[in-house]
Amino acid sequence: xxxxxxxxxxxxxxxxxxxxxxxxxxxxxxxxxxxxxxxxxxxxxxxxxxxxxxxxxxxxxxxxxxxxxxxxxxxxxxxxxxxxxxxxxxxxxxxxxxxxxxxxxxxxxxxxxxxxxxxxxxxxxxxxxxx
Amino acid sequence: xxxxxxxxxxxxxxxxxxxxxxxxxxxxxxxxxxxxxxxxxxxxxxxxxxxxxxxxxxxxxxxxxxxxxxxxxxxxxxxxxxxxxxxxxxxxxxxxxxxxxxxxxxxxxxxxxxxxxxxxxxxxxxxxxxxxxxxxxxxxxxxxxxxxxxxxxxxxxxxxxxxxxxxxxxxxxxxxxxxxxxxxxxxxxxxxxxxxxxxxxxxxxxxxxxxxxxxxxxxxxxxxxxxxxxxxxxxxxxxxxxxxxxxxxxxxxxxxxxxxxxxxxxxxxxxxxxxxxxxxxxxxxxxxxxxxxxxxxxxxxxxxxxxxxxxxxxxxxxxxxxxxxxxxxxxxxxxxxxxxxxxxxxxxxxxxxxxxxxxxxxxxxxxxxxxxxxxxxxxxxxxxxxxxxxxxxxxx
Numbered sequence: 323x324x325x326x327x328x329x330x331x332x333x334x335x336x337x338x339x340x341x342x343x344x345x346x347x348x349x350x351x352x353x354x355x356x357x358x359x360x361x362x363x364x365x366x367x368x369x370x371x372x373x374x375x376x377x378x379x380x381x382x383x384x385x386x387x388x389x390x391x392x393x394x395x396x397x398x399x400x401x402x403x404x405x406x407x408x409x410x411x412x413x414x415x416x417x418x419x420x421x422x423x424x425x426x427x428x429x430x431x432x433x434x435x436x437x438x439x440x441x442x443x444x445x446x447x448x449x450x451x452x453x
Numbered sequence: 454x455x456x457x458x459x460x461x462x463x464x465x466x467x468x469x470x471x472x473x474x475x476x477x478x479x480x481x482x483x484x485x486x487x488x489x490x491x492x493x494x495x496x497x498x499x500x501x502x503x504x505x506x507x508x509x510x511x512x513x514x515x516x517x518x519x520x521x522x523x524x525x526x527x528x529x530x531x532x533x534x535x536x537x538x539x540x541x542x543x544x545x546x547x548x549x550x551x552x553x554x555x556x557x558x559x560x561x562x563x564x565x566x567x568x569x570x571x572x573x574x575x576x577x578x579x580x581x582x583x584x585x586x587x588x589x590x591x592x593x594x595x596x597x598x599x600x601x602x603x604x605x606x607x608x609x610x611x612x613x614x615x616x617x618x619x620x621x622x623x624x625x626x627x628x629x630x631x632x633x634x635x636x637x638x639x640x641x642x643x644x645x646x647x648x649x650x651x652x653x654x655x656x657x658x659x660x661x662x663x664x665x666x667x668x669x670x671x672x673x674x675x676x677x678x679x680x681x682x683x684x685x686x687x688x689x690x691x692x693x694x695x696x697x698x699x700x701x702x703x704x705x706x707x708x709x710x711x712x713x714x715x716x717x718x719x720x721x722x723x724x725x726x727x728x729x730x731x732x733x734x735x736x737x738x739x740x741x742x743x744x745x746x747x748x749x750x751x752x753x754x755x756x757x758x759x760x761x762x763x764x765x766x767x768x769x770x771x772x773x774x775x776x777x778x779x780x781x782x783x784x785x786x787x788x789x790x791x792x793x794x795x796x797x798x799x800x801x802x803x804x805x806x807x808x809x810x811x812x813x814x815x816x817x818x819x820x821x822x823x824x825x826x827x828x829x830x831x832x833x834x835x836x837x838x839x840x841x842x843x844x845x846x847x848x849x
Contacts, residue, residue: 371700373748400808405702406752422752426702427691427808453482 342381345417349379352435354444356386359435361448364419370428370452373406375421377413380437392436393420397429428452473670474677481661483684488658490696490769495569495645499582499747500638501740502621503645510838511617512643515636518614520607522597529590529640532562535835538773539565539647544781546596558595559712561781564774567767569645572701572749576763576779577723581750584634584641585732591637604636605629616843634738649769650833654680654825672828679825682818687793688808698768698829705761706809707792707800708778719779720762724755772827786826790819 342358344351349360360379368374380391393410396403408422425431433448476484494504502508515521517530532546533539541562560576568574568583580586590596591604608614609625618625622635657672683689694700703720710717727750732738734747763779777783783792796811814822 371695371702373745373752402758403756405754405756406749407754408752422748424749424752426700427694429691453479 342383345377345379345415349377350448352446352448354437354446356383356439357381357388357437357444357446358383359437359446361433361435363423368423368425368431368450368452370425373422373424375419376408376423376433378418378420378435379416380418380435381416386439386441388437388439390438391418392434392438394436395423395425395431395433397427398432399430425452471670472674473666474674474681476661476681480681480684483690484658484680485662486695487690487698488655488662488696490651490655490658491648492570492696494648497569497582497584497641497645497746498741498744499734499739500584500641502635502638502642505621505642507617508621508639508642509646510643511614511621512639512641513838514614514617515640516643520611521591521604521636522599523603524598527597529587532590532596533565538770539835540774542775544776559714559717560779561776563764563766564770565644565647566649566770566774567697568647570697570701570767571699573703573723573727573764575723577717577719577721577726578703578764579723579726580730580732581727581734582641583644584637585730585738587637587640587644588633588732591633601629601633605632608632608636612844613842620843634732638740647835650831652769652831653828657828673824675821675824676828677825678818679821679823680828682812682814682822683825687812687822688810689793691808692765693768698771699765702765703759703762704765705758705763705801706778707797708763708780708782710761710763710780712780717779718760720759720764721755721757724753724759727753728755768826769829770831772830786823787819790814790822790826794819 342360345360346362348366349362352359352361358381362377364375364377376393378393380388382388391410393408394403404424405426406422406424408420410418410420413419430449430451433450435446437444437446497503515529516533517528519525519528519531521528532541534541544561546558546562563576571583572578572581574580574583574586575589580589591599605625608618615625618632618635621639625632627635653672654676657669657676660666660668660672683693690698692700692702692704703723705719710719727733730736734750735742739747771777772786775785777786777789778792783789793809794812794814796809798807798809798811801807801809812818
């Protein structure tokens with residue numbers, strides 16, 4: 323559901339090639355062969371046991387267009403994900419807000435972003451250690 | 454050899470006289486996360502009378518009023534008894550309500566201490582607010598067996614209840630269902646006030662936080678050793694997290710979920726129930742539907758691993774809330790520690806690094822963990838708000 327929502331918006335926007343400048347000092351930069359994704363948590367740092375959101379900006383390095391982006395997170399060591407499924411909506415300036423994240427225990431969590439294109443899927447990740 | 458004997462003697466003397474373990478920086482951080490206590494009073498944005506003094510007093514009366522059940526025998530307070538830490542002290546409530554066999558209720562009556570800090574309510578989390586959860590025992594045929602019509606009739610007929618309702622909610626002329634929702638919101642406002650007092654652990658935690666080693670050393674060494682295991686190799690604080698000692702979520706800890714009528718799937722059925730509940734936060738009875746709090750219900754996802762998961766209970770006052778586990782199957786805290794010590798790993802469904810492993814505790818280590826858990830008890834007791842009568846009061 324989440325992925326379909328975002329996909330529809332991206333297609334409507336024509337999947338533009340955006341400048342990959344940092345949207346702000348609190349954004350982390352993630353990179354795959356064809357994309358750059360900037361993300362920041364709201365609030366920061368990530369709280370344990372209460373909901374939070376992330377703001378994200380996706381840009382393509384070349385002419386590649388993204389058909390869909392999946393937002394998720396999991397604990398690689400425990401091999402379990404969240405108990406919630408985020409939902410995504412568009413903000414201004416080409417940003418996206420994904421709401422409904424909840425990390426319910428301390429430890430290493432990994433944000434995952436799966437970008438579907440006509441020629442395959444690319445995966446970007448960002449780790450956070452919650453103490 | 455002589456040196457070892459001297460060291461052993463010194464350690465024993467140290468233990469007897471009290472002292473302070475040499476906690477690592479990581480342990481100190483983990484301990485500090487379990488406070489401070491108490492936190493600010495909980496408030497429920499979906500309940501417009503949350504925190505309202507008149508509503509709290511009204512809710513307290515309703516909580517103990519057996520007239521809300523058609524047979525005049527049951528109330529919330531019959532199972533959530535103040536003298537038993539807001540439990541019934543039984544494995545399951547069958548003895549209280551008189552139902553046995555396949556008709557018995559199969560889940561232990563949970564304490565209401567600190568319920569207001571939760572996100573999900575019930576062992577399976579089938580409700581997202583205290584007030585919506587409260588509708589279930591009121592209507593359940595094996596509990597209060599009541600209805601909106603009966604509650605509304607009782608309230609309208611009794612001058613005291615009617616007066617209190619009017620002062621909190623206005624005239625009682627609304628439909629029975631809406632009036633029942635108001636009643637459970639008043640009850641929830643009362644339940645939110647049940648916040649446990651400070652415990653010996655809190656004194657220790659705060660002393661550590663301010664660097665007062667002398668004050669910290671008053672905390673028994675056995676409890677310190679148990680605490681060290683709790684936040685360390687026991688991994689207990691991964692789920693029993695934060696000041697309330699619960700992450701508010703659900704886990705499978707290997708307690709059987711077979712019941713006379715089949716299986717109790719716990720969180721799996723809880724999410725299904727939550728989604729189907731017209732009184733959940735996404736429904737029309739939420740007093741602030743645009744509030745961010747409803748997001749948790751919108752985003753919750755049903756997963757196969759939810760099967761057999763049950764609520765992670767808070768541990769404050771845990772020594773007063775026996776028996777334990779969702780089915781009340783463990784009689785004492787020692788039994789609970791033994792359960793984790795001898796955990797059947799094959800029973801747990803996990804695909805990665807196990808959070809839970811059998812701890813294989815020595816008798817001393819088990820006793821230390823129990824000593825720590827007992828140190829989470831406060832010394833306070835419930836004192837009724839003893840509200841003065843409403844009906845005889847002159848309304849300005």
